[in-house]
Amino acid sequence: MKEAPRPAKEVRRRAYGPYLLLLPALAATAVFLGWPMVTNGLLSLQNLNMGQLIRHATEWNGLDNYGEILGNEEFWRVSLRSLLFTAANVVLIMGIGTLTGLLLARLGPRMRLTLLFGLVLAWAMPVIAATTVYQWLFAQRFGVVNWVLDRLGWHGMADFNWTGGQFSTFFVITVLVVWQSVPFVAINLYAATTTIPKELYEAAALDGAGLWKSFTSVTLPFIRPFLYATTFLEVIWVFKAFAQVFAINEGGPERLTEILPVYAFIEGMGNQHYGMGAAISLLTILILLALTSYYLRIVLRQEEDER
Template identity: 70%
Template sequence: MAVQLDGAAAATDQAAARTGKGGAPPCGRGSRRGRGAPYLLLLPALLATAVFLGWPMVRNLVLSFQNLNMKELIQHLTEWVGTGNYREILGSEQFWRVTLRTVVFTAVNVVLIMVLGTLIGLLLARLGKTMRLALSVALVLAWAMPVIAATTVFQWLFDSRYGVVNWVLDAAGWHAMTDYDWVGTQLSTFFVITVMIVWQSLPFVALNLYAATTTIPKELYEAARMDGAGTWQVFASVTFPFLRPFFLATTFLEVIWVFKAFPQIFAINQGGPDRLTETLPIYAFTEGVGNLHFGMGAAISLLTIVVLLAMTAHYLRLTLRQEAQEEHEEAAL
């Protein structure tokens, strides 16, 4: 009997060695295939990205090293200038002026979007069911409106002769605004564009913020109010710490969206008056397509991508720093 038991135990040990711990199959060819399955699933998306994004980027990079104007385009000539386009752009005062203008324009819009979107999102969390539904529907309708359609509406609203804005201001006693040309100066044109971009961006921030507030335990709010915390203290000590990742991600997305805004600015006044409202995307289009300097436009567009990549790197550094801080706090607890 003992011999039989010893033999059975040995057979069991051999079977366990063949199958692995817990009866699982050993790490072999099948396991390696299982690890490669996610990459196979990602392959179609990677191929589509390489074809529709990667290849145009490569062509744009090659074009940026050429002097391609209408003459070269018609005669199918290739005139290589090396880094000449980049040297000319980086040595141009206009490029740096447009870059500074783009950064300031982006910063002003993003601050307004995040502040107003946060206030509306917090308002949604406090409203009753009926008013919350009505406001949510209004936000969704504003968000769903196509960009060009919204731009056309704003052109009608701020029209100098038949615009509703001038009519309301005149009726309110501000008669100097009767025939005011909103796209006649740099500041007024930027004001119209800013109002339009902020209006289009608020729904995304407000609705996402409201959705994020629903994940915060209500007991934390009750405890904060029992301790005598006011509205601002509740937001700073309860709401903001929970929503910090949301604010970082949303701010980053809004920076990208505003920085590369093209149809709103171009449709309002094509970067006018006197090219004073050109941002980097408008500047690249004007130089490349408008002035038929396609190599120059390609170089400007690539420099625009470099600026966005620098912003992305800064965002990733903030995110990693936040994750490290949270891990340190969890370890301390």
């Protein structure tokens, strides 16, 4: 018996229903993200400093800000520094986070709960509060790290200034960023391991698979989508890690630890070149979009090869 044709109104409702459900989210995105982006784009086309701001004068200079930035070697040095900083942190975060997530899967209930509680506390700590703690830990005169190193026999580290050099400052920032980001990765990957059927591990053991073979043949295929998604998020979060870098030493010493978000803030707010800062921030977004799109292409290509 043939099914009666549905009324045209019902067909339209079914067709447009998903789009109507998306309208609130799209409207909120347009208001809270789209409008600031448009405003920032218009600002990047202006020669705006404190004088123009006080006089409420608008001086359009077209793409001059972008031309000046792209012709400045400092911008390219900061861009390269930002990419290296992001790559180093993401590798450490994903490596330590994955190992911690696999450890959570193998611990007993009590130890797992204790470790999860500690991870959630580290993850929940506000960025500025965590940065303040790390400034105290790595303080030159009364820092816990210098005191411990001195007690262990490295007496030359007793008064070491961790924020006095480029690499030592980046070391402190990296430890802070990794410490804050590992809990997210570990908890996500632990959740992924709970979806793996135990029968697969039993079958692998019957086939004589060792620990490494069991990981590569059973665990890794299941957690690979979670690894891809988590890495994607970590690239975004680390690339725009403004608060940690600025709060530790404001991009110093001598602006040698500036990454692109800090560079945009200092040029825009610190030097009162607001149009220049807006242009740098938009270029930062474009670089991040290019970086993430390249990563997504690699992920999609790998998934197609696996099929």
